[in-house]
Amino acid sequence: MILEQITEPKQIQALTVSELKILAKEVRSRIVEVVSKTGGHLAPSLGTVDLTIALLHLFDPLKDRIVWDVGHQAYSWKILTGRNAQFDTLRQYKGLSGFTNREESPYDAFTTGHSSTSISAALGIACARDLNNEQGHCIAVIGDGALTGGMSFEALNHGGHLQKDKFIVILNDNEMSISKNVGGLQKYMARMLASKSYNVLKKQVWDFSYTLPANIRRSFIYGAQKLEESMMNILVPNIIFEDLGFKYVGPIDGHDIEQLLKIIKRVKNFMVGPVLIHIVTQKGKGYPPAEKNSELFHGTGPFDLKTGKQISDGKQTWSELMGSTLITLAQKDPKIIAITAAMTAGTGLTKFEETYPDRFFDVGIAEQHSVTLAAGMSTKGLKPFVAIYSTFLQRALDQIIHDVALPKLPVVFCIDRAGLVGEDGATHHGAFDLSYLNFVPNMIILTPSTAEELSAMLFWAASYQEGPVAIRYPRGTAIHSSVHKSLTNFNPFPAIIHSNKGKIALVACGDAFFTAEAVHNLLAKDKIPAQLIQLLSVKPLDENTLLSLASTCNYIFTFENNAVIGGMGARIAQLLATEPVKIINFGYPDHFIAQGKNSELLDEIGFTPNKLYKQIVQTLNE
Ligand SMILES: Cc1ncc(C[n+]2csc(CCOP(=O)(O)OP(=O)(O)O)c2C)c(N)n1
Numbered sequence: 001m002i003l004e005q006i007t008e009p010k011q012i013q014a015l016t017v018s019e020l021k022i023l024a025k026e027v028r029s030r031i032v033e034v035v036s037k038t039g040g041h042l043a044p045s046l047g048t049v050d051l052t053i054a055l056l057h058l059f060d061p062l063k064d065r066i067v068w069d070v071g072h073q074a075y076s077w078k079i080l081t082g083r084n085a086q087f088d089t090l091r092q093y094k095g096l097s098g099f100t101n102r103e104e105s106p107y108d109a110f111t112t113g114h115s116s117t118s119i120s121a122a123l124g125i126a127c128a129r130d131l132n133n134e135q136g137h138c139i140a141v142i143g144d145g146a147l148t149g150g151m152s153f154e155a156l157n158h159g160g161h162l163q164k165d166k167f168i169v170i171l172n173d174n175e176m177s178i179s180k181n182v183g184g185l186q187k188y189m190a191r192m193l194a195s196k197s198y199n200v201l202k203k204q205v206w207d208f209s210y211t212l213p214a215n216i217r218r219s220f221i222y223g224a225q226k227l228e229e230s231m232m233n234i235l236v237p238n239i240i241f242e243d244l245g246f247k248y249v250g251p252i253d254g255h256d257i258e259q260l261l262k263i264i265k266r267v268k269n270f271m272v273g274p275v276l277i278h279i280v281t282q283k284g285k286g287y288p289p290a291e292k293n294s295e296l297f298h299g300t301g302p303f304d305l306k307t308g309k310q311i312s313d314g315k316q317t318w319s320e321l322m323g324s325t326l327i328t329l330a331q332k333d334p335k336i337i338a339i340t341a342a343m344t345a346g347t348g349l350t351k352f353e354e355t356y357p358d359r360f361f362d363v364g365i366a367e368q369h370s371v372t373l374a375a376g377m378s379t380k381g382l383k384p385f386v387a388i389y390s391t392f393l394q395r396a397l398d399q400i401i402h403d404v405a406l407p408k409l410p411v412v413f414c415i416d417r418a419g420l421v422g423e424d425g426a427t428h429h430g431a432f433d434l435s436y437l438n439f440v441p442n443m444i445i446l447t448p449s450t451a452e453e454l455s456a457m458l459f460w461a462a463s464y465q466e467g468p469v470a471i472r473y474p475r476g477t478a479i480h481s482s483v484h485k486s487l488t489n490f491n492p493f494p495a496i497i498h499s500n501k502g503k504i505a506l507v508a509c510g511d512a513f514f515t516a517e518a519v520h521n522l523l524a525k526d527k528i529p530a531q532l533i534q535l536l537s538v539k540p541l542d543e544n545t546l547l548s549l550a551s552t553c554n555y556i557f558t559f560e561n562n563a564v565i566g567g568m569g570a571r572i573a574q575l576l577a578t579e580p581v582k583i584i585n586f587g588y589p590d591h592f593i594a595q596g597k598n599s600e601l602l603d604e605i606g607f608t609p610n611k612l613y614k615q616i617v618q619t620l621n622e
């Protein structure tokens, strides 16, 4: 086994091409074997094995800085940059992160998880390199999906302007985002792939250059680049990257290691100014089930290695419930529209897309655009539901404030993955949406604890026309419960009083209600009566109920799956600041929470019924 002998990336530089090919096979087996147990981003990571090996053969990953966009395709990078021994801990509690992370390894040039940051980051590194008089190439590896994010274009625009040498963007084009990639850009790249004439020209130029003595080769290639700039416009009109100031090289078979080495080496040694290398890969390469269904294996749970069969309990998720309720609403109201930013399956909208293709919009990885698109639609009387993960909606805060809330447009935000999301970790937890929405005027924020409440809120929001509504719900299986059954004539604003006895009150929202309920039961066993209050609406708050609690209780303990700073509890504390009651907020602490099973993470931060109960008893005894 070659892989077993690789303890540091430098060793890869000494391998022959046939050894590199064997290494690629071994790395793929290692990835499939581990991810079948841990779950993870299998198909993206299988697609980049050959590229990783080529890059590590040609570059020094400490001196040269390589930034992987999203970082979900970097498993081979991890394995080959000194982390093979820990690779079995991928995405596990205290194990390796599922993304690149500067705290995890000096080889990881940038901490990632959210899309479309790589070109900006690599350009920033290139600027710093030059200002510090340092050496080395700065390379961004970005997928065709990530390229649909606006930041990529902001960075290409700026990179083309700066004209940095040794600045390379590698576009990893597999024609897939998580689902099929969308948009004019995708079609444009498909046309480029089909454009043989330009590639023939490129090949001829390179081949001819090899007939020249080494000392004049570099200036020949520079001259050829200039010539190409004008010829290209005849052969392949409007190469967008060239127009922006990048030299375009490609398309290249991203699984042909020999070819990758040849071309990347030429770019490394001879080309001046920023270069974009366009490689073509297949998602899931080397593992037939993932090749056949790369969407399913984009991010997978554990699966059977032999068959590729995934393990699922088949229970309805919050996202699926949202999607099916939206179909029901859309049947009644032709104005209802669904919008996603490249997360059709994740947000439960696959069936909506099939049922109402004309009323479904996948905008690409373009959260900001999705929000303002919805705003535009709603000015003309449509009723858009924007389904977005809490963590990704962070990107669109200004659009929420300026384009939706200020003009009071009736856009509904279905905020998925609110709270901890487990193995994706710090970059993906939905820890902040209550905080970043709480301060937005005109915003209504609803927090269902049960499946029935989510449905009722969606129905309610569909007919609310006075301004935006955000409904936040967690990742995973929807909870059906009898805690709140009377959903006819649903009104989300009054607090639900589940128990009104005692001098202390537990106030909770969303799925944290069940934590509060469990604490309530533990206190009851200790003969400590507590009032138990559920808020369906975090904004506006039911001020009357909270003020009356303040007048009857010595303590109010609040529970939420959000950062305590700026969350529901913080607003309650603000509201009751002048009241004699003491308020203690339970939620996420003021640090980033890593990855692992939610149960492990909640235990670590002390957000479990037992730990909270003990904290309450201790507080009462003080
Ligand atoms: C801001 C943001 N929105 C959405 C996502 C979810 N997401 C992760 S990877 C991905 C698709 C990326 O496609 P591409 O860049 O082509 O990489 P591939 O998986 O095809 O290799 C999406 C939508 C994200 N990570 N960040």
Ligand SMILES: CC(=O)[C@@H](O)[C@H](O)COP(=O)(O)O
Residues within 6 Å of the ligand: 041, 070, 072, 113, 178, 298, 299, 346, 417, 421, 424, 475
């Ligand atoms: C890499 C990325 O951002 C997505 O693939 C994300 O991991 C999906 O998360 P879910 O598994 O919760 O849909």
Ligand SMILES: [Mg+2]
Residues within 6 Å of the ligand: 143, 144, 145, 146, 172, 173, 174, 175, 176, 177
């Ligand atoms: Mg892709």
